Structure formats: C-alpha cells, structure tokens
Amino acid sequence: MRRFALVDCNNFYCSCERLFRPDLKKVPVVVLSNNDGCIVARSPEAKALGIGMGVPLFKVRDTVKRHNVRVFSSNYALYGDISARVMQTLERFSPDLEIYSIDEAFLDLSGVTSPVEYGQEIRATVHKHVGVPVSVGIGPTKTLAKLANYAAKKFKATQGVVDLSDPQKRQRLLAITPAGEVWGVGRRLAASLQKLGVTTALDLARREPRRIRRRFSVVLERTVRELNGESCIGLEAMPAAKKQIVCSRSFGEKLSDYGEVRQTVCEFAARAAEKLRREGLLARMVHLFIRTSPFDGTGPGYSNAATGTLPCPSADSLAILAMVTRLFDGIWKDGCRYAKAGVMLGDFCTPDQVQPDLFSAGTDHDRNGKLMQAVDAINHSGRGKIWFGGQRPQKDWFMRRAHLSPAYTTRWESIPEVG
C-alpha cells in the first residue's frame, strides 16, 4: 500500500524566533506579515489568548499589551535558512520528498513497516539537528496525511504523530473533523457543502464522487476519493517550473507623488527580473497594477492594471523596466493616495526556445546577458549596490519592520555569542 507522511513544523515562524531566544519559551509570541500588518504566526500561548490568524495587529493591541505578547516582524532570511535545514534533515528519511511549502514536506514512506515509530524518529531527529518542533501525519493519500497531521497537532495524546492507515481509526477521526479542515475545502466550499448537509469530513467522504464532480469540480471529486483512501494526488519530487513571478508590496506609507510611485514600481520590476534570472527563464508577459487602499476612506478609490508583451522573450532588467514605465504612464492617475503596487511576469520560456527577431541582431538576452550576470553577482552580496535609472533604492519607509529579529544564521555580525 502507498503511504505518505506530511511533516509540518509547529508555528514555524514563532519556533524560528524562539530558536535563539530560550527566554521566549512558554511566553506568547506572534510574527507579523510584511509591513507589520497582520498576524501570520502565533505560539500556542498566543493562540490561547484568542489571537486569531490573519488578524491586523492594531485590532489586538490591547491583548498584546495586557499579556506582554512578544511581537516580531517577519524575518524571511532566518525562516528560509531554518527551513532549508529542516528539509535537509528530512531527506535522510525518504528518497522521495516533496517540499510543499516553507514549513512542510510530503515524504513517501511506502516501504516503512512501523510508521508511527518512524514518525517519532523524524520528530526527534529534526528537534535534535535543527531545534524546531514538527508534527507528522501519515496516511495512504496526501489528503489523509494532511488530516493526520491536523490531528497530531490538535490532540496532545498523539505525541505529534498520527497514522491513519487503519480505516476504522480513519472513520473515527473523520466523524469529528469539520469538513472545512479538509485540505482543498476552503471557506466558500465549506459554506456550500453545509447547505447540502455536509458538515463533517465523514459526510464529505460518504458523498458520491461523480455527483460531487458534477455539482462542484473534479478537484473536490479527487478530495472525496482521497478521503476514502484512493490516492489521486502523487508526490512531486521535482519542483515544477514557475509559471509566473510576482513582486508586489503594500507601501510603508501612502504615496501620491508620480515620481515616487514610478520609482517604486521600477524597483518591483527589477526585483521580479532578478527572480526570473535566478529561475533561468525568460518572460514575454509583463503586468503592472497600482491601487489605493480599500480601507482608505479619505480619498477616491482607484485601482488599475495594464499588461504588455515584450517583442522578444527576455530576462533583461532594462527591457522589463522600459515596459513597466510605459505601462505605468498608461494607468497613472493624479490625486490618489496609493497603497500598493505590483509587477507580474509570465508566459515564460527557456533561452533555447527563443525565436529571435528576424530584423534585429541577437536578442536582449544575448546582448545584456553578461551585464545582468554582473549586476546580480554584485547585488547578491547585499542588496542595492547597483540599480538602474528609474529604480528606487530601498529606503527605510519602504516597508515597516519595527520588530525585526537579527539574522542569526545568515549574517556574520548577527551570530549569537555564548558567554
């Protein structure tokens, strides 16, 4: 029988912050989204205080103050590095591993004879080598492994490992799990299902897959089958090639000045182009959007976007910047308080798939490839040493990060000392 495990770090960002701060054990900790906007991770103590996931910080200020909740800005340099260490450790436990997100991975455990003990070993090893707590869910399908992981986190008695290979055990858990907790069932679907009298995961599992397909979609049909132990979603050990790259951000403060917003979108364009080159891809499609805040009652609301096609697929910052400034002039409107903008690249191909322009000598990629390599190499050692005309070098106001922890593992100056 096939057997999948889902290994998921517990409150990952909070656990990372605690790694070098033993004094934060047992106290409530939260981590914020970009711009210090919303709460995106909570320690168990913070959850117990009733602080919800995704809640804007300003709405829980009182609770934070009253219970001395420790607040951190998101520190992706730290989380990315810790994540890589966790994944490296997991690789020892299965040759087939799919890194599903920054804090979770699916493992193929098909040959393993005592999965629960194996799960415990995984937990202990990650804790010893990296120091963050993980939970392990095991099942014959990915959806069931996900559900097992949910149970492993929710019920203390499981000691962080749950195996749902046994159908009876499976049924007992499904019966007490709300349908909305199932992987692939979001808020909207949960509400629609409710109307059909489907409230628990077991209700969903007992529906006729064909009818679910007709009423909803093939995606939900697969979910139903997976809940019944029929594996429909395989392990993807090779990360799929990206289909789009986005660089977008809310501004640290509202901007109304043409020049300032223009510089900012150029900055996004340059970052997106950098990501594109790191993937080794060329883009044909360039998309730009700007908008005011939907929560801002003080000015006129405005949101607009434009898409352009490059004459020749490119990863050249200069070509992409030129396109973005052209698009920008097409959608700019005076007198608005802009809150957010973003650049999206898409319609990718690889350099060997490019059809060169009949009337020009070589592509942008040929002409500027070396220049881009040099720029990336220089900027790699610390952001913002070289930038293009129009682009805005990063400034303090660009993003609020008032509660940032040190980059303990990725900057020499920030390595903790033991006295």
Place this chain on the structure above:
DNA sequence: TCTGGGGTCCTAGGACCC
C-alpha cells in the same frame, strides 16, 4: 494612524477553425 505576499488549478464563455 494601522488590514500580507506569492502562488496554482479549474471552469465557463467567446472567438475562431474546418
């Protein structure tokens, strides 16, 4: 005062083809 960012997949409908 203060509300994240980066992705994927599926479906329906229109344009167009023979």
Place this chain on the structure above:
DNA sequence: TCTGGGGTCCTAGGACCC
C-alpha cells in the same frame, strides 16, 4: 418554421493553498 458538429485557444474570474 426549424440551418451542424467538433474542436482548439485564450481570457477572466473564482476557488484553493501556504
């Protein structure tokens, strides 16, 4: 009265995930 059938490609929008 009554005007086909089968197919592809593209886009926008919706839903989901972390």
